[in-house]
Amino acid sequence: MTAKTTMKVRHSTRRSRSEARAAYAFLIPWIVGMVALVLGPMVASLYLSFTNYDLFTTPDWIGTRNYSSLVADPRYIQSLKVTFTYVLVSVPLRLAAALGLALLLNRNMRGMSIYRAILYLPSLLGGSVAVALVWRQLFGREGAINQLLSLFGIQGANWIAEPDYSLGTIIILAVWQFGSPAIIFLAGLREIPKELEEAAQIDGAGKLRVFRSVTLPMLSPIVFFNLVMQTIVAFQAFTPSYIISKGTGGPLDSTLFYTLYLYIKGFTEYKMGYASAMAWVLVAIIATFTAVYFISSKRWVFYAAGDDK
Amino acid sequence: MRTTEDTTNVGQRQTGKPHNAVKSFAWQGLMVLLCVAMMYPLLWMLRSSVVPETEIFSSPSIIPSSVSFENYAKGWDANPPGFGRFLINSLIVCVGTVLGNLVSCTLAAYAFARLRFPFKGMLFAAMLMTVMIPSHATLIPQYIVFSEIGWVNTYLPLIIPKLLATDAFFIFLLVQFMRGIPNELTEAAEIDGCGHWRTFSRIILPLTTPALATTAVFTFIWTYEDFLAPLIYLADINAYTVPLGLRMFMNAMGNSSYGQLFAMSVVSLVPVFLIFVFFQRQLVEGVATTGLKG
Numbered sequence: 252m253t254a255k256t257t258m259k260v261r262h263s264t265r266r267s268r269s270e271a272r273a274a275y276a277f278l279i280p281w282i283v284g285m286v287a288l289v290l291g292p293m294v295a296s297l298y299l300s301f302t303n304y305d306l307f308t309t310p311d312w313i314g315t316r317n318y319s320s321l322v323a324d325p326r327y328i329q330s331l332k333v334t335f336t337y338v339l340v341s342v343p344l345r346l347a348a349a350l351g352l353a354l355l356l357n358r359n360m361r362g363m364s365i366y367r368a369i370l371y372l373p374s375l376l377g378g379s380v381a382v383a384l385v386w387r388q389l390f391g392r393e394g395a396i397n398q399l400l401s402l403f404g405i406q407g408a409n410w411i412a413e414p415d416y417s418l419g420t421i422i423i424l425a426v427w428q429f430g431s432p433a434i435i436f437l438a439g440l441r442e443i444p445k446e447l448e449e450a451a452q453i454d455g456a457g458k459l460r461v462f463r464s465v466t467l468p469m470l471s472p473i474v475f476f477n478l479v480m481q482t483i484v485a486f487q488a489f490t491p492s493y494i495i496s497k498g499t500g501g502p503l504d505s506t507l508f509y510t511l512y513l514y515i516k517g518f519t520e521y522k523m524g525y526a527s528a529m530a531w532v533l534v535a536i537i538a539t540f541t542a543v544y545f546i547s548s549k550r551w552v553f554y555a556a557g558d559d560k
Numbered sequence: 561m562r563t564t565e566d567t568t569n570v571g572q573r574q575t576g577k578p579h580n581a582v583k584s585f586a587w588q589g590l591m592v593l594l595c596v597a598m599m600y601p602l603l604w605m606l607r608s609s610v611v612p613e614t615e616i617f618s619s620p621s622i623i624p625s626s627v628s629f630e631n632y633a634k635g636w637d638a639n640p641p642g643f644g645r646f647l648i649n650s651l652i653v654c655v656g657t658v659l660g661n662l663v664s665c666t667l668a669a670y671a672f673a674r675l676r677f678p679f680k681g682m683l684f685a686a687m688l689m690t691v692m693i694p695s696h697a698t699l700i701p702q703y704i705v706f707s708e709i710g711w712v713n714t715y716l717p718l719i720i721p722k723l724l725a726t727d728a729f730f731i732f733l734l735v736q737f738m739r740g741i742p743n744e745l746t747e748a749a750e751i752d753g754c755g756h757w758r759t760f761s762r763i764i765l766p767l768t769t770p771a772l773a774t775t776a777v778f779t780f781i782w783t784y785e786d787f788l789a790p791l792i793y794l795a796d797i798n799a800y801t802v803p804l805g806l807r808m809f810m811n812a813m814g815n816s817s818y819g820q821l822f823a824m825s826v827v828s829l830v831p832v833f834l835i836f837v838f839f840q841r842q843l844v845e846g847v848a849t850t851g852l853k854g
Contacts, residue, residue, distance in 0.1 A: 267676060273756035274677035281668035281687070281731070284724025288702060289690055295701035306704065352594075360587055368840055369595045375836055375843070376602070379785040380803040381825035384810060385605045388818065391617075395604050398620035427598070431847045438848035487694050490787045490803075497810060510788075513696055518792055523700050530696045541692060 293534075300528035305521045317528035327529070329504045330512040333418060337508065338485045341425040346477055348429040350470075353436035354462075367434065374430035383424070383494035387411055390420045411495060414505035421491045421506060432477045439473035440466070468553040475552045479544050486537050489514070509533060602829075609822040616818055632827070635820030639808045641798055643824055646805035647831075650784055653715050653801055657783040658776050660722030661730055665775060666768065668725045669734030670760045674746065690728045695788075703792060717793045718786075722779070730775045733846065737771035738764055774846035777839045781832055802828045 275282075300317055302310035321327050352370060356363055376382050390396050390410035397407030410416045443466060451461045467474075492500065492508040500507030500515070509529070517526030603622040610627045636643045671677070672684055706717040725731060741764060749759045765772075787803040794800055800808075806828055809821040836843065 270675050270756070271677035274671040274675035274680075277667045277671035277675070277756075277760070278683070279667075280664040280723060281725035284664070284721065284726045285686070285690070288721050288724055288726050289693065289698055292698035292701035292705075293693070295704075296697055296699075299700065306707075355587075355591070355594075358587065360584065360591070362588070362591070366591050366595060367844065368836075370598055371844065371847075372602070372836060373598055375781065376829055376832060379829065379832070380787055380806045381605075381828045382601070384806060384821060384825055385601055387810075388608075388616075388822075389601055389604065393617040395600075395620040398617075402620075427601070434844055434847045483692055483694075487696070490785075493787070493791075494807070494810060510696060514788070514791075517700055518703075523704070527700050530694070530700065533694050534697045537692060537694060 296527040296530055299524050300531050302524045304523040304527075306523055307521075310524065313524070317525050318532075320525065321528060321532065326504060326507065326512060330500070330507045330509045333500075333505065333507050334486065334509040336418060337422060337425070337488065338482060341422045342478070342481045342485050344422070344426045345429045345481060346432055346474070348426055349432035349477070350436050350474075352429065352433040353440055356433070356437055357440045367437070371430035371434060374428040377424065377428035378490060380490060380494055383491045386420060386424050386491070387495050412502055414503040417495070417502055417505045421488075421495060424491050425485070425488070432481060435477055436470065436473055439470050443469045471552045472554060475544065475548050479541060482540050482544070483537055486533065486540075605822050605825055609819065609826045611819070613819050616822070629823075631819035631823035635809075635817075635824040636827075638817065638820050638824075639797075639805060643802075643805055643827060645798065646800050646802045647827075649715075649799060650801040650831075653718050653790075654780050654783045656715060656719035657722040658779045660719055661725075661727055661775055661779045662772060664723050664725035665727060665730040665734055666765065666772065668731045669738055670764055672731065673735040673738035674741075674759075674764065675756065687728050687731060690726075691732070699788075699792070706793070712793055713796045713799055714793075715799075718783070718789055727779070730779070733775060733849075734768060734771050736849065737768055741767050770842065770845070773839065773842045777835055777842050778846060781835060784831060 299310060301312060301314060303313050303317075304310040356367055360366075373382075388394050392407075392409040392412070394410075396410065400407040408416055410420050447469065448461050448465050451465045456464065487510055488508055489510040492506045492511045493514075496502075496506045496511075498511075498515075500511050510533075513526050513529045513533070516522045516529065600622065604620070607622045607624045608616045609631055610629065611624045612626075612628070612630075615625060668687075672680070672687070702717070702721075706712060711717050745763055745767075746759050749763050754762065784801075785803065786801075787807075790801045790804050791807075794804060806821075806824060809817060809824060
């Protein structure tokens with residue numbers, strides 16, 4: 252009896268040891284990538300952020316001077332303003348549009364899958380250089396938007412060239428790509444048991460009340476997920492600001508996104524130490540946003556009982 | 561009782577049907593309108609690519625007055641070595657990254673989804689954390705190393721990271737999928753004497769095909785549209801990928817090349833559009849099940 256159990260135990264430990272060995276073998280590429288391309292570079296860029304480095308001479312330790320110059324750099328402060336405006340405006344608008352569309356598509360109408368596909372297409376193409384180039388012309392002085400506005404007797408502005416509007420055109424481009432969060436919302440809406448909403452209706456709740464008291468709380472984990480992911484993506488937006496401003500962030504730095512300024516500093520002025528400091532501040536900003544979302548989620552994200560997410 | 565119910569139903573249907581038809585017609589109309597509005601920028605681009613320069617900015621129409629492919633012919637050769645070359649370059653990079661991601665991410669996903677090993681929870685959490693790290697945090701040291709070893713102006717900096725499973729999102733997607741495969745299947749294979757490698761390659765991998773397709777399709781599209789990495793690593797025009805080739809139109813844009821710009825923009829979107837048409841299900845389901853950023 253005891254002999255048998257020890258044999259069994261020995262057998263199972265041997266088995267689990269071989270399983271662990273196999274697992275690490277399968278993980279070799281990932282571990283190498285994690286060490287060589289993620290953790291190593293992160294440590295290296297943290298080190299570089301305390302140095303003066305131009306790629307050609309050896310890094311020169313200057314302590315926290317890069318960080319103190321950041322605070323004193325008006326272009327850097329401007330890039331922060333632009334990026335925060337972009338994130339705080341485009342993310343809620345994109346999510347609201349996505350949720351609206353998901354509610355529309357959830358009505359089980361005929362042709363639903365076709366509409367879903369068509370409305371998803373901008374999400375797929377919107378990040379490309381081609382669409383950014385088109386956007387530049389679409390919102391140009393003689394572009395189609397102004398042509399359309401003139402049909403209604405409205406004299407449109409030179410949207411791309413005026414600092415008051417240029418960021419707005421990029422925000423519209425971002426909101427236009429609401430298809431993929433919409434699909435995620437739609438999948439979430441499908442998961443909500445019909446009985447819940449029906450029960451609320453029987454109890455006399457109106458459509459708005461059902462949405463606010465049943466649908467939205469049930470959907471809150473998805474809202475949370477979309478909010479986190481879209482915020483992370485939005486902070487890293489690069490291509491539209493580069494293409495629409497021809498790589499300058501203009502007019503008057505009104506579209507100088509954080510990542511664009513980082514690119515300019517690091518890869519056109521070769522101030523690698525400065526750019527590394529910028530990168531680490533970005534990591535800190537994104538981490539802070541994510542942490543705030545997670546902490547606040549206890550108040551507004553509702554997980555149904557028995558859901559082990 | 562039954563008859564009254566029937567009659568009320570009939571009554572409802574009689575009064576309800578025209579009302580419902582009008583209502584559903586209105587919804588359909590709303591959706592069509594929304595689709596047209598969303599598609600407008602793309603349709604405008606398409607129309608502007610086939611009309612003469614003068615017509616592009618003279619009306620906001622999406623229907624061309626005449627169709628000519630002159631812009632395509634001119635735009636194709638406008639920037640030597642030509643758009644064909646850019647497309648081939650992009651294709652090379654995309655094939656490399658797709659293969660890289662398929663191999664490395666499935667290997668890692670198998671370990672995380674199906675095997676038990678020490679520190680699994682910690683490593684899995686670390687893997688998920690990397691989704692949050694902006695690529696800019698690793699960009700500069702990566703660039704320094706890749707330029708030190710002479711990889712600038714090659715496609716290696718674009719492809720090798722994929723071979724090392726740096727796209728954590730796809731590992732997560734594949735893990736989710738592999739976890740759903742019933743244990744009985746792998747247990748049966750083990751009883752038959754299959755080792756982990758055979759269980760992985762003969763049982764798990766074939767059953768993971770849908771998630772593999774999603775991984776391949778999204779890797780292709782994201783690599784194809786990626787602008788920052790090629791911008792940093794590729795300086796030689798002959799090595800340019802499509803986004804860099806398109807950017808040349810932005811820089812060289814005189815008053816006479818808008819048509820060509822639009823034509824090549826259309827050409828550049830064709831591969832993504834074809835994938836969209838043929839793999840629509842993988843795309844939509846990939847987004848729906850794991851929330852790929854898309």
